[in-house]
Amino acid sequence: MVTRQRPRSTRLLVVVLVSVSLAVITLDYRQGESGPLAGLGDAAKTAMAPLQRAVTNVTRPIGNFFTGLAHLPTLADENDRLTRENAALKAQIARDAYLRIQNEELQNQLGLEDTLAPDPVAAVVIANGLSNFEWSITINRGSSDGVALDQPVVTGSPDAPMLVGHVVSVQTDSADVQLIIDPRSAVAAVLTSAHERGLITGQGDADLKMTDVETGTEVEGNEPVFTLPYEVAGQPGLYPPGLLIGVVSRTVPSDNATQEYVEVRPAADFATLQYVVVLQARTGD
Amino acid sequence: MLRRVLSITAVVITALLLQSTVFADLKLLGVRPELMYLVTIVIAFIEGPNEGAIVGFAGGMAQDFLLNQPKGITALTLTLVGYAAGLSRQYIVSASPLLPMILVAVGTAAGIAFYQVVAFLLGQLDETFTYGLRVTLLTAAYNAVLTPILFPVLRRVTEGSRPTRVVRF
Numbered sequence: 001m002v003t004r005q006r007p008r009s010t011r012l013l014v015v016v017l018v019s020v021s022l023a024v025i026t027l028d029y030r031q032g033e034s035g036p037l038a039g040l041g042d043a044a045k046t047a048m049a050p051l052q053r054a055v056t057n058v059t060r061p062i063g064n065f066f067t068g069l070a071h072l073p074t075l076a077d078e079n080d081r082l083t084r085e086n087a088a089l090k091a092q093i094a095r096d097a098y099l100r101i102q103n104e105e106l107q108n109q110l111g112l113e114d115t116l117a118p119d120p121v122a123a124v125v126i127a128n129g130l131s132n133f134e135w136s137i138t139i140n141r142g143s144s145d146g147v148a149l150d151q152p153v154v155t156g157s158p159d160a161p162m163l164v165g166h167v168v169s170v171q172t173d174s175a176d177v178q179l180i181i182d183p184r185s186a187v188a189a190v191l192t193s194a195h196e197r198g199l200i201t202g203q204g205d206a207d208l209k210m211t212d213v214e215t216g217t218e219v220e221g222n223e224p225v226f227t228l229p230y231e232v233a234g235q236p237g238l239y240p241p242g243l244l245i246g247v248v249s250r251t252v253p254s255d256n257a258t259q260e261y262v263e264v265r266p267a268a269d270f271a272t273l274q275y276v277v278v279l280q281a282r283t284g285d
Numbered sequence: 286m287l288r289r290v291l292s293i294t295a296v297v298i299t300a301l302l303l304q305s306t307v308f309a310d311l312k313l314l315g316v317r318p319e320l321m322y323l324v325t326i327v328i329a330f331i332e333g334p335n336e337g338a339i340v341g342f343a344g345g346m347a348q349d350f351l352l353n354q355p356k357g358i359t360a361l362t363l364t365l366v367g368y369a370a371g372l373s374r375q376y377i378v379s380a381s382p383l384l385p386m387i388l389v390a391v392g393t394a395a396g397i398a399f400y401q402v403v404a405f406l407l408g409q410l411d412e413t414f415t416y417g418l419r420v421t422l423l424t425a426a427y428n429a430v431l432t433p434i435l436f437p438v439l440r441r442v443t444e445g446s447r448p449t450r451v452v453r454f
Binding site for chain 1 (some may be wrong): 298301302303304305306307309310315316317319333334335338339341342345346347348349350351352353354355356357358359360361364365368397400401403404407410411412413416420424
């Protein structure tokens with residue numbers, strides 16, 4: 001039952017709470033990453049991480065079971081297809097091994113540094129972003145494991161890493177990773193066969209958007225897109241070069257040439273992401 | 286009183302946990318529900334504008350601190366949503382069992398829209414207008430669908446912890 005309340009005191013309460021909210025918005029807006037509010041945020045995340053880990057440990061197998069059931073009819077077909085693909089890939093790998101040796105020799109001659117720094121940190125995804133306006137994941141590794149702000153995060157095998165995103169917040173035993181599908185994410189990228197550069201931004205659950213591609217570039221369907229090395233004022237970019245971002249899904253022409261863009265389907269499957277690897281950020285030299 | 290604070294804190298934490306784990310995989314047309322909006326509106330519906338505003342503020346602030354976005358916007362939104370939902374309950378005379386669902390749907394849609402307007406004014410909204418509209422409508426629908434399941438639970442929690450009234454002479 002609704003109890004009768006004195007309206008004036010309720011109104012005063014709302015005014016106070018709204019004022020506090022506005023004060024927090026203003027403070028946070030001015031302070032950004034540092035300051036007491038960021039500290040409070042870290043504390044809240046540190047407290048939540050073990051709980052999220054526990055819930056995910058319990059619910060993930062159940063979720064996987066139901067996902068498996070739902071996909072049962074298509075599994076036989078998929079099995080066939082994967083067997084054929086596997087054979088083709090084995091042949092490809094053999095060829096790649098040869099190319100890699102050749103590539104390594106050439107790189108050594110050119111004095112290029114190894115792009116994947118040693119000691120990557122493997123992590124389990126324990127939670128996803130809370131809101132419909134944030135595409136992020138929480139992982140079970142934090143500063144105690146050597147994870148630091150801005151480090152790139154990948155998934156897949158060590159030989160064929162697929163870009164996932166970068167670390168945006170670190171606590172002792174957990175860290176938040178902004179996914180490349182988040183509209184706030186931007187990645188410098190290069191089209192493999194066209195050798196054209198562009199900027200990839202997220203569009204949420206839709207395919208990624210690659211802009212600033214030279215107009216008139218011939219782009220093929222399914223063309224792989226990789227991260228591009230770049231430097232701004234001597235500072236290297238967030239992502240090491242050569243990480244697979246995705247494949248071209250379509251090009252969007254328009255009457256205005258400057259508004260053309262390429263859509264890229266991410267290589268990593270963000271809906272079922274469970275394991276990731278955090279790479280050490282490259283230091284400027 | 287302490288028992289009440291503890292039980293509502295437990296509700297808020299559970300909602301945040303479910304939102305970031307289970308419901309991240311249970312998406313409806315690519316959109317997850319907004320449990321904190323649902324909790325705020327239902328508690329405001331049962332307990333009135335005072336509690337609605339307090340739970341909205343606390344839950345919103347907790348959610349803000351777990352996001353990597355400007356803090357305080359969800360708290361501001363949910364304070365107003367809780368207050369408005371509690372207030373509207375006092376003026377609507379209807380015993381329809383659909384009323385909580387309708388209130389949750391309208392409240393969620395209004396709240397999500399308000400959130401986006403504030404984020405836009407702060408220059409923090411990077412999503413397209415169509416995505417925003419889709420999220421507004423789908424979260425409202427999703428929350429409304431979840432209301433019949435969560436309403437009895439929340440009513441039990443709030444009424445079970447309500448302080449017994451002591452009449453003094």
